[in-house]
Amino acid sequence: MKRFATLALAAACLAAAAGTASAHDRPTSVQAQVFVTTVDRAELLHQRPAVAFAKGASPETTITVDPQREFQTVDGFGASITDSSAALLTGLAPAAREQAMRSLFDPAAGIGVSFLRQPVGSSDFTAEAAHYTYDDMPAGQTDFGLRHFSIAHDEQAILPLLRRAKQLNPRLTVLATPWSPPAWMKTGDSLVGGSLKNDPKIYRVYAAYLLKFVQAYAAAGVPIDYLTVQNEPQNRHPSAYPGTDMNVAAQAAVIQILGPLLRKASPRTKILAYDHNWATHPGDIESTPPGQDPETDYPYRLLADPATAKWVAGTAYHCYYGEPAAQSALHAAYPSKGIWFSECSGSHGPDDTPAQIFRGTLTWHARTLTIGTTRNWAKSVVTWNIALDETSGPHLGGCGTCTGLLTVRADGTVSTDAEYYTIGHLAKFVQPGAVRIGSTSFGTTGWNGQIMDVAFRNPDGSTALVVHNENDDPRTFAVAVGDQSFTYTLPGGALATFTWPRSPGLRTHLRQLPLTGATATASPNAADAALAIDDDASTRWSSGAAQAPGQYLQVDLGRPTTVRRVAIDSGGSTGDYARSWSLQASDDSVTWRSLATGTGVGQLTNVDIGHIRTRYLRVSATAAVGNWWSIADLRLYA
Structure with missing residues (x-):
C-alpha cells in the first residue's frame, strides 16, 4: 500500500501515461486533461498526458456530452468527521495532521472535499467510552429548559478540525444529522433504540434542541447549511449505538415546529427529510410493531404533506438497501425538491486482503455512488468516516468492518483508501455550483461490464467528465462534444476524470428533443x-x-x-x-x-x-x- 507521503495527487503528478489515446482528422486547440485511478493502485489520481479533440467522429462506443441539457446543481462531495475520525486526526503530530487535512480539503494540494455530514452528538463511530448528546441527564431527570445544553465536547477535537477544513476550502457545505435525541426525550430512556415520545412538549423541546445546536455551531465558526432530524428513522434496532424509531408523523411534527424556528434564527439552514435507504430494508419492515404501518413510502408521505413539505428543501438517501434509481423516481414525483446522497460506507469481509478491499470498494463506489447517484439527481455524494484506523475503528457498537477515506495507523502514518479516490474524482474537479449536463452512459449500477459516466459544467464554464470502466478488461471509447471528439482506452476497473475549458470550438447549436410520449x-x-x-x-x-x-x-x-x-x-x-x-x-x-x-x-x-x-x-x-x-x-x- 502506498504511503500518504508519496500520494500521487493530481496537482503534483505530471508523469507520462500508459493509456492509449488517439484523435481523428485535424486536431484542434482544445485539449482534455486526464486523471486516472486504477484498481491495482499503480495510478492514484494520476495525471496522464492530455488528449486533443479533433474534427470528426470515432467508430468506438461514444459518450456524447450535451451541454444544452441541464439537470441538478451540485453542492459538493465528501464524508464525515465523526468523533472517531476527529480523535484519530487530532492524535497525529501537528505536521502530519496538517498534511492529512490538506490532502482532504485543499482544492489544489488535495482533493478539495466540499461537503461534510456531521453527527449531532454521538454515532456508532465514537471514540469515547460512552455515547453522548449535548444535553444528557441522569435517568429519570429532564431538562425542558435546555439549561444543561453544551457543545463543549466538540470543542476538544471536532470543531477545530471543522474550522480548519473551512479555512482550506471556504466553499465547504455542512449537513448535520442526529443519531438520537437526548435519552430523556425518548421511550426507554436510552440513546440506543426506542422512539421519540409522542408528546407535543417533546416535539417542541427536540426542535429547540436542534435549533440550539445550529446556533452553537454557528457561534463556534461552523454554520450549518442543512439539517436532518433523525438518521435512519426506520432502523429500530441499532447494534449497540444511538438510534431512534421515528415514524412519519413524528418527523413531520418536529419539522413543522423546527422550520419556522430556523427561518427566523438561521435562515441559511435548510431541512432535509428522511435520511435513510433508497428502499425500506426488509429487516426494518419486519421490525415494525404489530398494527403499525411499515411506511415503505416514507419520503413520499413527507413531501405529499403541504404543512411539512413547505419547510423541506428535499430528501437525503443512504446506500444500504435499494438502488439509486429511487432518487429519480422521487424527483419525478416532486421535481421542485432536491435530492442529497448523505451516507455510504465501504466495508469488507474478515478475510479480504487490502488489494481486494481497494479494488472492490473502488469499483462498487465508482459505479453506484460517484456516477450512479449523480446520474439520479444527487446534489451531493457523501461517504461515511473521513478517517479510521487499521482495525476499522475506533467504534462503539455498529460497524466493525467499515472503511474511510484515510487510514490513520498506530505508527502515525496515514494512507489513502478507495473512497478517497471515488470522492476525489468528483470533488477535485467538480466545483460547488456546477450543473450536471447531458451525457450518454452505457453502464449500470448493477454491473453490465460497460463504460459509464457523468458530466458537469463548472461555474467557470469548464467541463468535468467522470468515466468508469466497469469491465475487468481494457475498454476503448470516444467522447464527443458537438462535432469534435477524442478516443481513449481505460484499463479494466479504472476510474477517470477528463476536464476541458470552455471553448467556442466545442459549442453546438443543436438541442436534443424530448421523446416523452413518443x-x-x-x-x-x-x-x-x-x-x-x-x-x-x-x-x-x-x-x-x-x-x-x-x-x-x-x-x-x-x-x-x-x-x-x-x-x-x-x-x-x-x-x-x-x-x-x-x-x-x-x-x-x-x-x-x-x-x-x-x-x-x-x-x-x-x-x-x-x-x-x-x-x-x-x-x-x-x-x-x-x-x-x-x-x-x-x-x-x-
Whole structure:
C-alpha cells in the first residue's frame, strides 16, 4: 500500500501515461486533461498526458456530452468527521495532521472535499467510552429548559478540525444529522433504540434542541447549511449505538415546529427529510410493531404533506438497501425538491486482503455512488468516516468492518483508501455550483461490464467528465462534444476524470428533443422497441438475429416535429451497428419519403437531414450482415 507521503495527487503528478489515446482528422486547440485511478493502485489520481479533440467522429462506443441539457446543481462531495475520525486526526503530530487535512480539503494540494455530514452528538463511530448528546441527564431527570445544553465536547477535537477544513476550502457545505435525541426525550430512556415520545412538549423541546445546536455551531465558526432530524428513522434496532424509531408523523411534527424556528434564527439552514435507504430494508419492515404501518413510502408521505413539505428543501438517501434509481423516481414525483446522497460506507469481509478491499470498494463506489447517484439527481455524494484506523475503528457498537477515506495507523502514518479516490474524482474537479449536463452512459449500477459516466459544467464554464470502466478488461471509447471528439482506452476497473475549458470550438447549436410520449415499433423484436427511445443508452433494442434488408425501427413522435439531426447510437454493443442503412420520414406512417442512406462505420451515426418536419421516422437495415443490429439510443435534435 502506498504511503500518504508519496500520494500521487493530481496537482503534483505530471508523469507520462500508459493509456492509449488517439484523435481523428485535424486536431484542434482544445485539449482534455486526464486523471486516472486504477484498481491495482499503480495510478492514484494520476495525471496522464492530455488528449486533443479533433474534427470528426470515432467508430468506438461514444459518450456524447450535451451541454444544452441541464439537470441538478451540485453542492459538493465528501464524508464525515465523526468523533472517531476527529480523535484519530487530532492524535497525529501537528505536521502530519496538517498534511492529512490538506490532502482532504485543499482544492489544489488535495482533493478539495466540499461537503461534510456531521453527527449531532454521538454515532456508532465514537471514540469515547460512552455515547453522548449535548444535553444528557441522569435517568429519570429532564431538562425542558435546555439549561444543561453544551457543545463543549466538540470543542476538544471536532470543531477545530471543522474550522480548519473551512479555512482550506471556504466553499465547504455542512449537513448535520442526529443519531438520537437526548435519552430523556425518548421511550426507554436510552440513546440506543426506542422512539421519540409522542408528546407535543417533546416535539417542541427536540426542535429547540436542534435549533440550539445550529446556533452553537454557528457561534463556534461552523454554520450549518442543512439539517436532518433523525438518521435512519426506520432502523429500530441499532447494534449497540444511538438510534431512534421515528415514524412519519413524528418527523413531520418536529419539522413543522423546527422550520419556522430556523427561518427566523438561521435562515441559511435548510431541512432535509428522511435520511435513510433508497428502499425500506426488509429487516426494518419486519421490525415494525404489530398494527403499525411499515411506511415503505416514507419520503413520499413527507413531501405529499403541504404543512411539512413547505419547510423541506428535499430528501437525503443512504446506500444500504435499494438502488439509486429511487432518487429519480422521487424527483419525478416532486421535481421542485432536491435530492442529497448523505451516507455510504465501504466495508469488507474478515478475510479480504487490502488489494481486494481497494479494488472492490473502488469499483462498487465508482459505479453506484460517484456516477450512479449523480446520474439520479444527487446534489451531493457523501461517504461515511473521513478517517479510521487499521482495525476499522475506533467504534462503539455498529460497524466493525467499515472503511474511510484515510487510514490513520498506530505508527502515525496515514494512507489513502478507495473512497478517497471515488470522492476525489468528483470533488477535485467538480466545483460547488456546477450543473450536471447531458451525457450518454452505457453502464449500470448493477454491473453490465460497460463504460459509464457523468458530466458537469463548472461555474467557470469548464467541463468535468467522470468515466468508469466497469469491465475487468481494457475498454476503448470516444467522447464527443458537438462535432469534435477524442478516443481513449481505460484499463479494466479504472476510474477517470477528463476536464476541458470552455471553448467556442466545442459549442453546438443543436438541442436534443424530448421523446416523452413518443412510441416505437420494430421488426423484428417489436417488444423491445421502446428501449431505443427511453433516453437510456444502457438499454437497447436489438434485432436478435443477423442483419437483413427490411429490418427497421420506427418512431411515432405523436405530432409533427421539426428535426435537424438523427443520432443512431448502437452504444456498448460493439459491432452491432447497421452496415448499410436508410432513413425515411412520413406524415401518416403509410407514405414514406427517403431522407438519407449510408454505410455504417461505427457505433454512432449522426444523420443531418436539414430541417425536416415529420411525425414518423423509420431507420432500416439495407444489407445482409452476420452481426446483430442494436440501437441503444435513437436521439433527435433540432
